[in-house]
Amino acid sequence: MGVLVIAEHDNNSLAGVTCNVVTAAKSLGEVAVLVAGEGCAGVADEAAALEGVAKVFLCDNPAYGHGLAEPLSILLAAVGKEYSHLLAPATTFGKNLMPRVAALLDVAQLSEVIEVVDEATFKRPIYAGNAIATVQSADQVKVMTIRGTAFEAVATDGPAAPVAEIAPVLGETLSRFVSRNLTESDRPELTAARVVVSGGRGVGGKENFALIEKLADALGGAVGASRAAVDANFVPNDYQVGQTGKIVAPEIYIAIGISGAIQHLAGMKESKVIVAINKDEDAPIFEVADYGLVADLFEAVPEMTAMLE
Amino acid sequence: MKILVCVKRVVDANVKISVKADGSGVELANLKMAMNPFDEIAVEEAVRLRESGKADEGVAVSLGINACQETLRTALAMGLDRAVLVESDAELQPLAVAKLLAEVVRREEPDLVIMGKQAIDDDNNQTGQMLAALLGWGQGTFASQLVVSDGEIEVTREIDGGLETLAMQLPAVVTADLRLNEPRYVKLPNIMKAKKKPLDVIAAADMGVDIQPRLTTLKVEEPAVRSGGVKVADVAELVEKLRNEARVI
Ligand SMILES: Cc1cc2nc3c(=O)[nH]c(=O)nc-3n(C[C@H](O)[C@H](O)[C@H](O)COP(=O)(O)OP(=O)(O)OC[C@H]3O[C@@H](n4cnc5c(N)ncnc54)[C@H](O)[C@@H]3O)c2cc1C
Ligand SMILES: Nc1ncnc2c1ncn2[C@@H]1O[C@H](COP(=O)(O)O)[C@@H](O)[C@H]1O
Secondary structure, three states, rough: OOOEEOOOOOOOEEOOOOHHHHHHHHHHOOOEEEEOOOOOOOHHHHHHHHHHHEEEEEEOOHHOOOOOHHHHHHHHHHHOOOOOOEEEEHHHHHHHHHHHHHHHHHOOOOEEEEEEEEOEEEEEEEOOOOHHHHHHEOOOOEEEEHHHHOOOOOHHHHHHEEEEEEOOOOOOOEEEEEEEEOOOOOOOOOOOOOOOOEEOOOHHHOOOHHHHHHHHHHHEEEEEHHHHHHHOOOOOOEEEOOOOOOOOOOOOEEEEEOEEEEEHHHHEEEEEEEEEOOOOOOOOHOOOOEEEOOOOHHHHHHHEEEEOO | EEEEEEEEEEOOOOOOOOEEOOOOOEEOOOOOEEOOHHHHHHHHHHHHHOOOOOOEEEEEEEEEEEOOHHHHHHHHHHHOOOEEEEOOOOOOOOOHHHHHHHHHHHHHOEEEEEEEEEOOOOOOOOOOHHHHHHHHOEEEEEEEEEEOEEEEEEEEEOOEEEEEEEEEEEEEEEEOOHHHOOOOOHHHEEEEEEOOOOEEEEEEEHHOOOOOOOOEEEEOOOOOOOOOOEOOOOHHHHHHHHHHHOOOO
């Protein structure tokens, strides 16, 4: 038995969230990591150096090059039977893949696990985080996605674990990769940033979002947004923080022109310090903000940026 | 082309739920219920394909208690042709839902299944992927664009880094994300018309599928509450507090 962590990566480097998943995995048993991709041997070496990882499996094959769920799930269903737990991050990669793996293994899947109670019992948020369920699994293999912000990251400079190559398990080709259009940014990754500055509908337009970006840059932070700001095309979809977007828990979260709908709060209320800037003193965001400033963002945000630069 | 659309009845997105005092679950009595918002988007997409002539039939399916008929009527009022309720009073977890849906698919033989990416009650985001696995079909999850051509679809997906486009042959499963479309409001005459559209009820127990729950909920609790802090007078005070009190900048 033991725990198998499915590494998230882009064939070149390991996604940081894998380090958080390994922490959750360590509490469940001996940890092996599977790196499946194309030309991803370097990623396997990175995974081998994660603290607490006992073994790395490398499966290098063009079928896995784009991280498609259909081929990866066949591999995982074959390899995963030998483990008590299969863990992946609760990212779009993990959420796309793990339910498919679970169905092939005829087991349930647990989404967005935030706490390991014991080897069969886990906590996870439901109803946009307005309730926390403690759930016990009766399945032989427990397949789950782990919320990265709920677990610390392991160190990346542990003793190198052995890397073993494994053969692919291939099936019928069901889908084909066409293209990827990734948002370019020099800022820190949203879910791992120490500072997040988010703008909402109140920012009023795409051009105005520069105000939010300047403040984020003055603080060395990432930029996020509410759904309303994404829907209105102020920013790309991958900026969305919330129940159905990204979950963040930075040291400081600054919500600007965001009302504080439950769906938004679900994505940021675990932040250490929350700041809200909103011109409506009754906006619900103030109910969760440690520091609230009732002000017009077009005056307050440039002033704050200037003070910090 | 025939499309099957899965619609779940959930607590309305605008309702703030509370946890039962005995920790056994969420208080659902007398709450406003509605179609899962992502499923409205799924229905809208199917109706548009129907209206553009790309699809010739759109069937709504819901699994759950008898009251799910209301949700199905809403889907019919939005423009789908017919509805199927798989009735069950039991707790249906995603694997059971996927197994029942796979059986519905065997009976209905759709070319495309469109569902929501996530039900906003249990926040699982699993059922579409599970259904695709059980059927051995391709999956286009978290779709923000769907292009249907002869026997094939192209799905643009919202992923953590941006957007990704995949192509797959039909039949396939697509799960809708928020930006796929903006669902229409249902007009009164269409609600009247929907009452006359066919709605079949099948008992889940007659489907020959194992729907035993695999997960047991031991306890449901309130999350730690965050109490609101202070209001600051101006930007200078805010920066001062962040520096010297919270010490985060
Ligand atoms: C199924 C579903 C899933 C959802 N998922 C998410 C999600 O993941 N993330 C998310 O964020 N939302 C999500 N939502 C949407 C959510 O319900 C809200 O509609 C959304 O968060 C509102 O965004 P907002 O606060 O930017 O806009 P609004 O609610 O319109 O608030 C704008 C705020 O800006 C303030 N403002 C305006 N002008 C100024 C100014 N000049 N200076 C200062 N303040 C100003 C206003 O006072 C107001 O409070 C979801 C909804 C549904 C139904
Ligand atoms: N009981 C149900 N009846 C109909 N569709 C469902 C049901 N449960 C889940 N679904 C579909 O599966 C999607 C994802 O749900 P979930 O995996 O529970 O988050 C939903 O948006 C629906 O389209």
